[in-house]
Amino acid sequence: MIKLSHIKKIYETSSGPLQALKDVSLTIDRGEIYGIIGLSGAGKSTLVRCINMLERPTEGTVEIDGQDLTKMNEKQLRAVRKKIGMIFQQFNLLSSSTVYENVAFPLKLAGTDKKTIREKVMPLLKLVGLEQKAQQYPAQLSGGQKQRVGIARALASGPSILLCDEATSALDPQTTQAILNLIKKINRELQITVVIITHEMKVIKDICTKVAVIDHGVIAEKGPVIDVFINPQQAITREFISVLLSDELPSAFRQQPVSKEPIEGGHLLLRLTFIGESADEPVIMQLIKNAPDIDASILFGDLDQIQAIPYGRMIIGLKGSAEKVEMARKWLEKQELKVEVIGYVRRNDTALV
Numbered sequence: 238m239i240k241l242s243h244i245k246k247i248y249e250t251s252s253g254p255l256q257a258l259k260d261v262s263l264t265i266d267r268g269e270i271y272g273i274i275g276l277s278g279a280g281k282s283t284l285v286r287c288i289n290m291l292e293r294p295t296e297g298t299v300e301i302d303g304q305d306l307t308k309m310n311e312k313q314l315r316a317v318r319k320k321i322g323m324i325f326q327q328f329n330l331l332s333s334s335t336v337y338e339n340v341a342f343p344l345k346l347a348g349t350d351k352k353t354i355r356e357k358v359m360p361l362l363k364l365v366g367l368e369q370k371a372q373q374y375p376a377q378l379s380g381g382q383k384q385r386v387g388i389a390r391a392l393a394s395g396p397s398i399l400l401c402d403e404a405t406s407a408l409d410p411q412t413t414q415a416i417l418n419l420i421k422k423i424n425r426e427l428q429i430t431v432v433i434i435t436h437e438m439k440v441i442k443d444i445c446t447k448v449a450v451i452d453h454g455v456i457a458e459k460g461p462v463i464d465v466f467i468n469p470q471q472a473i474t475r476e477f478i479s480v481l482l483s484d485e486l487p488s489a490f491r492q493q494p495v496s497k498e499p500i501e502g503g504h505l506l507l508r509l510t511f512i513g514e515s516a517d518e519p520v521i522m523q524l525i526k527n528a529p530d531i532d533a534s535i536l537f538g539d540l541d542q543i544q545a546i547p548y549g550r551m552i553i554g555l556k557g558s559a560e561k562v563e564m565a566r567k568w569l570e571k572q573e574l575k576v577e578v579i580g581y582v583r584r585n586d587t588a589l590v
């Protein structure tokens with residue numbers, strides 16, 4: 238278990254002290270894939286570098302399996318760091334060494350004999366799918382292959398934690414997916430706890446079990462990924478999610494005044510979120526059956542998965558008498574879904590499409 242308590246980090250800069258982390262506390266359980274998301278400069282890298290003490294926190298404690306790293310000397314830290322592998326956005330490979338030598342590097346540094354190195358490196362190259370590339374140099378590899386070397390190297394000393402600092406940010410979407418799948422496989426098969434730093438909500442959605450949103454050096458929000466997606470509490474979290482789940486209104490409703498009260502000839506717009514089994518249920522069909530006197534139209538719909546749990550979002554417009562529309566809304570609220578009221582909007586069919 239990783240336990241960060243009341244971490245503060247102040248950098249001394251030429252323009253004065255800069256507080257990069259302000260009282261950050263976070264607990265990451267063994268076996269988890271924990272995502273930390275934030276905008277550029279939010280403090281993500283500083284936070285992850287505090288976990289392996291590449292940055293010493295100005296205040297607070299970093300405990301790994303009950304041991305407080307902030308109280309350790311360099312020698313003790315070197316021993317603990319063997320339990321913590323790290324991969325980087327720019328891969329940080331040795332350009333004049335082969336793939337094999339790059340992976341062997343931490344073992345060589347630790348004084349491991351050649352035979353043991355070989356016995357460890359070859360299975361790792363197999364694990365990351367690079368056994369045919371052992372004698373190639375980094376310049377001969379694609380970005381995805383370079384990151385695979387980085388992963389194999391990070392695993393060489395048999396860590397129980399893998400820190401990933403924007404590990405897929407330099408990769409195209411397809412390669413990103415392949416690397417995320419590899420990280421997931423490593424987490425599952427080797428029971429390695431993974432901490433992922435990213436600015437992309439898609440990375441969080443695809444592989445993380447829990448997420449912390451960091452903003453200006455503080456944790457704005459944290460929790461299981463599915464909960465944070467469905468009930469984001471902070472504006473910054475909603476912003477990250479909206480990049481992924483566009484639910485823009487059709488042009489006829491855009492830039493129209495939204496009222497909290499019913500308006501003559503207006504539609505009540507509702508945002509519906511379906512989770513798990515309810516994502517497969519024909520709720521709109523049932524709504525039409527239960528409220529035949531109103532006009533219900535689907536304005537936006539999207540079905541996705543978070544941690545293999547189906548997750549659907551829809552924006553619907555309800556039109557009819559105020560009383561019937563209210564009844565339909567109440568009926569929806571009794572179903573197994575989340576209902577958010579956007580408001581009453583009048584349709585403008587002269588709007589440009």
Ligand SMILES: Nc1ncnc2c1ncn2[C@@H]1O[C@H](COP(=O)(O)OP(=O)(O)OP(=O)(O)O)[C@@H](O)[C@H]1O
Nearest residue numbers: 248250255257275276277278279280281282283284
């Ligand atoms: N070594 C350093 N010396 C001084 N200031 C630093 C240092 N490292 C980071 N900072 C500052 O601390 C703040 C947090 O930086 P950090 O790199 O942790 O953010 P980040 O969320 O990882 O950003 P990015 O995604 O752009 O890498 C920033 O204002 C940054 O300029």
